[in-house]
Amino acid sequence: MNRRNFLSCAVLTPLFAQELMADSDDIYLSKEEWELLVSVNSRLKRVKRHVGFANFNLLSFTDTLFYARNYYRIGAFSKKELDLIDRLFGEDQNQYGFYGKKTCNNINNKISRKEVEKIPYTGHYLFKGKAQEDYESLKKDVGNTLILTSGVRNVVKQLSLYVNKIYNCRGNITKASKSIAPPAYSYHTISDFDVGRKGWGYKNFTADFASTYEFNKMIKLDYIGMRYNMNNSDGVRFEPWHVEVI
Ligand SMILES: [Zn+2]
Numbered sequence: 001m002n003r004r005n006f007l008s009c010a011v012l013t014p015l016f017a018q019e020l021m022a023d024s025d026d027i028y029l030s031k032e033e034w035e036l037l038v039s040v041n042s043r044l045k046r047v048k049r050h051v052g053f054a055n056f057n058l059l060s061f062t063d064t065l066f067y068a069r070n071y072y073r074i075g076a077f078s079k080k081e082l083d084l085i086d087r088l089f090g091e092d093q094n095q096y097g098f099y100g101k102k103t104c105n106n107i108n109n110k111i112s113r114k115e116v117e118k119i120p121y122t123g124h125y126l127f128k129g130k131a132q133e134d135y136e137s138l139k140k141d142v143g144n145t146l147i148l149t150s151g152v153r154n155v156v157k158q159l160s161l162y163v164n165k166i167y168n169c170r171g172n173i174t175k176a177s178k179s180i181a182p183p184a185y186s187y188h189t190i191s192d193f194d195v196g197r198k199g200w201g202y203k204n205f206t207a208d209f210a211s212t213y214e215f216n217k218m219i220k221l222d223y224i225g226m227r228y229n230m231n232n233s234d235g236v237r238f239e240p241w242h243v244e245v246i
Pocket residue numbers: 150188192193194241242243
């Protein structure tokens with residue numbers, strides 16, 4: 001069975017079926033790559049559990065490898081797992097219909113704690129300077145029902161979100177790339193952040209957020225830009241929650 005069709009033959013639960021809606025030319029992981037991805041996904045979750053949710057946002061790849069090697073509950077990454085990670089980080093994304101700009105060339109990218117500010121009660125960080133200023137102005141102009149739902153994400157955090165998305169898309173990389181930027185392409189690594197409405201949980205990451213008071217107040221503010229509007233040229237879905245920091 002070839003690489004494209006292997007997982008499309010898998011039995012789909014309704015949850016996956018809805019997420020999938022695959023096109024016939026979508027690209028899937030091979031069976032071997034799928035097994036490696038499952039293993040990388042759970043290893044990264046063990047790293048997150050070990051360092052904690054907030055620290056995981058900043059953790060470098062070098063430190064991730066250190067923890068994996070030295071803590072038996074995580075376990076070292078195998079050579080084949082590392083090859084897959086290298087590929088997911090370095091490969092050309094145009095083949096998957098993702099046309100965004102690369103934001104990070106170094107898989108070992110370090111984010112110093114001096115560059116960022118921890119935002120209380122969120123488990124997230126913002127870059128000091130423009131991002132933090134924009135967020136503080138937003139809180140003032142929109143109100144306290146506006147919350148930070150994701151801030152600074154270093155390569156490993158972005159990798160873990162991407163890997164988990166491919167997992168939820170049953171190996172369909174094309175589909176995954178439309179809803180989460182690949183690890184070298186996230187603006188969360190250099191500037192941007194996500195906001196939501198207090199108490200809205202997962203719905204903050206759906207198009208429904210565009211119907212909230214918070215969104216409608218926010219887009220009228222002249223210092224706020226949206227990174228991923230409808231039909232954006234990057235090939236990313238509409239993300240009303242994602243604030244562009246310039
Ligand atoms: Zn975002």
